[in-house]
Amino acid sequence: xxxxxxxxxxxxxxxxxxxxxxxxxxxxxxxxxxxxxxxxxxxxxxxxxxxxxxxxxxxxxxxxxxxxxxxxxxxxxxxxxxxxxxxxxxxxxxxxxxxxxxxxxxxxxxxxxxxxxxxxxxxxxxxxxxxxxxxxxxxxxxxxxxxxxxxxxxxxxxxxxxxxxxxxxxxxxxxxxxxxxxxxxxxxxxxxxxxxxxxxxxxxxxxxxxxxxxxxxxxxxxxxxxxxxxxxxxxxxxxxxxxxxxxxxxxxx
Amino acid sequence: xxxxxxxxxxxxxxxxxxxxxxxxxxxxxxxxxxxxxxxxxxxxxxxxxxxxxxxxxxxxxxxxxxxxxxxxxxxxxxxxxxxxxxxxxxxxxxxxxxxxxxxxxxxxxxxxxxxxxxxxxxxxxxxxxxxxxxxxxxxxxxxxxxxxxxxxxxxxxxxxxxxxxxxxxxxxxxxxxxxxxxxxxxxxxxxxxxxxxxxxxxxxxxxx
Ligand code: HEM
Numbered sequence: 239x240x241x242x243x244x245x246x247x248x249x250x251x252x253x254x255x256x257x258x259x260x261x262x263x264x265x266x267x268x269x270x271x272x273x274x275x276x277x278x279x280x281x282x283x284x285x286x287x288x289x290x291x292x293x294x295x296x297x298x299x300x301x302x303x304x305x306x307x308x309x310x311x312x313x314x315x316x317x318x319x320x321x322x323x324x325x326x327x328x329x330x331x332x333x334x335x336x337x338x339x340x341x342x343x344x345x346x347x348x349x350x351x352x353x354x355x356x357x358x359x360x361x362x363x364x365x366x367x368x369x370x371x372x373x374x375x376x377x378x379x380x381x382x383x384x385x386x387x388x389x390x391x392x393x394x395x396x397x398x399x400x401x402x403x404x405x406x407x408x409x410x411x412x413x414x415x416x417x418x419x420x421x422x423x424x425x426x427x428x429x430x431x432x433x434x435x436x437x438x439x440x441x442x443x444x445x446x447x448x449x450x451x452x453x454x455x456x457x458x459x460x461x462x463x464x465x466x467x468x469x470x471x472x473x474x475x476x477x478x479x480x481x482x483x484x485x486x487x488x489x490x491x
Numbered sequence: 492x493x494x495x496x497x498x499x500x501x502x503x504x505x506x507x508x509x510x511x512x513x514x515x516x517x518x519x520x521x522x523x524x525x526x527x528x529x530x531x532x533x534x535x536x537x538x539x540x541x542x543x544x545x546x547x548x549x550x551x552x553x554x555x556x557x558x559x560x561x562x563x564x565x566x567x568x569x570x571x572x573x574x575x576x577x578x579x580x581x582x583x584x585x586x587x588x589x590x591x592x593x594x595x596x597x598x599x600x601x602x603x604x605x606x607x608x609x610x611x612x613x614x615x616x617x618x619x620x621x622x623x624x625x626x627x628x629x630x631x632x633x634x635x636x637x638x639x640x641x642x643x644x645x646x647x648x649x650x651x652x653x654x655x656x657x658x659x660x661x662x663x664x665x666x667x668x669x670x671x672x673x674x675x676x677x678x679x680x681x682x683x684x685x686x687x688x689x690x691x692x693x694x695x696x697x698x699x
Contacts, residue, residue, distance in 0.1 A: 292559070293552075293555040293556065293559055294555070296555070296558065296559035296562070297555055297558065297559075300558050307640065307643050308643065309643060312642060312643060312645075313642075314642045314645075315642075315645060315653075375641075375654060377641065377654060378533070379532075379550065379554070380532040380533040380550065381529065381530070381532055381533035381535075381658065382533040383654055383655060455642070456642050456643075480551070483551055484551035484552060484554075484555055485551050485554065486554065486555075486558065490640070490642070490643070491640065491641050491642040491643070
């Protein structure tokens with residue numbers, strides 16, 4: 239089913255980032271004004287920080303549970319091309335016309351952290367890697383979902399090719415739209431996790447993440463960073479743009 | 492507890508049922524109000540829930556409440572179900588449920604003629620309502636799992652028509668549960684002695 243309210247469309251006039259930050263400030267004040275709840279739980283409603291801490295601790299617990307639940311060999315369902323959602327919705331923390339314009343000739347993918355061969359990659363070099371395709375469901379943290387077709391190189395073989403330490407805990411991403419995110423190593427090595435260069439058999443347009451997007455069908459949409467500029471491998475928790483504001487970090491499907 | 496000779500108290504609700512009931516009230520309140528906020532981020536029906544009766548303040552906050560309270564709901568619910576089955580509580584209090592008796596009791600209730608003489612037994616309308624409510628919450632938990640883990644638990648999701656189907660099942664089960672709870676709380680307000688019994692466990696014996 240297509241989202242009734244196309245993301246970004248309803249709030250077109252105001253940058254989404256601004257709304258989210260206002261909403262964020264309202265989070266606990268409004269959240270805790272639910273008097274009945276306060277009375278029933280006997281919580282000290284003025285102690286907003288400890289409530290936020292407790293919720294964060296539960297979120298860390300849910301990260302661990304999802305790590306245990308994650309089966310590295312279980313594949314996300316794949317669909318026929320006729321099931322693809324048209325048009326595939328644009329979604330970001332900014333409007334569609336603000337997607338970064340990146341020069342293909344100048345572009346270099348940077349590698350960092352626990353990676354042996356950190357030479358930067360040009361686009362022709364990346365396009366020359368073995369390519370695979372998938373038609374999978376993208377599920378947004380907001381609840382809507384859409385089916386799309388992405389093509390690119392399996393992330394696992396890319397990590398192995400550059401000599402990444404695949405025993406490390408995290409793979410982090412820095413993007414040209416100032417977005418950043420990170421995933422766990424088992425998900426990075428999952429057979430359907432791909433470094434995608436194409437959407438619907440076309441080079442990714444700016445709105446879908448040119449020049450590349452990490453396609454992870456076992457995670458929510460915001461864990462699929464677009465416009466990737468740098469990839470690094472680390473044992474130190476790198477967080478993420480939304481994760482740092484309170485979205486659950488693992489966010490596996 | 493009560494020293495009056497002529498009106499001894501009789502225990503109608505065991506401690507396990509009272510404890511899990513009130514913990515469940517808190518868990519359901521958090522789950523439903525935070526769930527409404529999550530629903531508002533991308534409504535599947537052409538309406539939104541008024542923000543003032545939702546919990547969490549923004550989508551991320553609502554998700555934190557939802558994914559924290561789900562443990563309370565599930566663990567408490569499992570304790571209640573295990574107790575209900577093992578102790579014979581379900582068999583004693585909810586069984587049998589005869590459709591004819593349910594209809595008769597619902598009609599009697601609508602005419603204001605349902606007897607509340609003996610609070611140690613549930614009338615047929617109550618039995619049906621509680622059994623349906625428990626079932627609705629089980630469906631809520633299962634469809635919630637399917638939405639949370641549509642890849643890892645794809646078999647479960649497929650039973651509900653996949654991810655999008657499970658969202659609809661989840662919403663409908665929530666609506667059914669909320670409806671029954673509203674009726675339930677209205678009934679408690681009409682017969683306040685039951686509230687006392689659900690807190691202390693006791694009611695005054697009815698002399699026959
Ligand atoms: C403020 C809200 C609530 C109040 C005041 C309340 C009150 C009561 C009372 C007084 C009873 C005993 C009825 C009797 O002895 O005839 C009862 C039983 C029950 N209530 Fe509630 N309730 C509330 C919310 C809920 C909610 C949210 C649920 C579930 C979602 C629920 C589920 C049940 C069930 C399943 C029983 C039967 C328990 C058993 O015998 O195993 N209640 N409630």
